[in-house]
Amino acid sequence: MKMIVDEKYCYGEETHLTVHKTSVFFPGDGxxxxxxxxxxxxxxxxxGPGSRPIDEIVLMDASGKSLLTLSRKKPSLHQRWEGYFGEKKEDQEPLFTTHRSSIIGRSEVLVEVYGDADEExxxxxxxxxxCCTFYKSSRQNSSREPVAEIKRKVDPTTHAMLGKDVFLLVxxxxxxxxxAMSLVLILDQMYGDRDVSDDGEDRHDVGTILEASAP
Known part of the structure; x- marks a missing residue:
């Protein structure tokens, strides 16, 4: 079991979540x-503007309970984010941190998860x-194991692929x-919905690698 937030979110079977980007007042609000x-x-x-700043995101459960606070460090050209358990409190230590390894070209996103000495x-x-796959790997060997996946959702009745505002997190x-859902939120802040080139290649995040390890 890999528990970061709560063991109740670590299920014994594969879980399919339908993720929907909502627009309350402005595009991509939630x-x-x-x-x-x-x-x-x-x-x-x-x-939108004037409410919670976009450099602080709170992932909530269905009842509105705060599960994780994701906080953008500023200034940071590498888009550094820190994840805190529940509502962030003063002097609270983060559960994990993330940042891009480079501000130009094909970059990696490094995530340091405190307490994990071996896993990445x-x-x-x-x-x-x-279209992303999350892998767990070990520093001790070269084995890799898929733990989650982001992919497009297909309407089961029409078999038509839905727009990018509705997708699957497996x-x-x-x-x-x-x-896993908190990493989706961070990826969306880092990469958003930038245009894909005419040849189908995403110039910004093709080959994006997210690594998680202990400091």
Missing amino acids: FVAYDSHGQLMFRFESY YHIQGSYTKR VKPAFDCAF
Whole structure:
């Protein structure tokens, strides 16, 4: 079991979450995530300028309880983010930190998860095209194990691919769904919905790698 937020989000079977980017007042204001039974699991809401600044995101459960606070460090050309348990408090230590390894070209996103001395996590693919795979790997060997995946959602009745505002987050058994969802929020802040070139290549995040390790 890989528990970062709460063991109740580490399920014994593969979990399919339908993630929907919502627009309350402005495009891309928030996210909601539903399980395969249509039950709301996670949400994040931003009510535009003048409300909660976009450099601080709170991932909530269905009832509105704060699960993780994701805070952007400023100034930071590398887009450094820190994840805190619940509502962030003064002098609270982060659970994990993330930052881009480079501010230009194909860059990696390094995530340091405190308490993990051996494991690393990588995300490979393109968030912009909603096609990423999360891998767990070990520093002791070269083995890699997929733990989650972001992919486009297909309407089961029409078999048509839905727009990028609705996509799937597939989480493997025993991996923390709340932690996986928090990484989706961070990836969206880092890469958003930048245009894909005419040849289908995403110039910004093709080959994006997310690594998670202990400091």
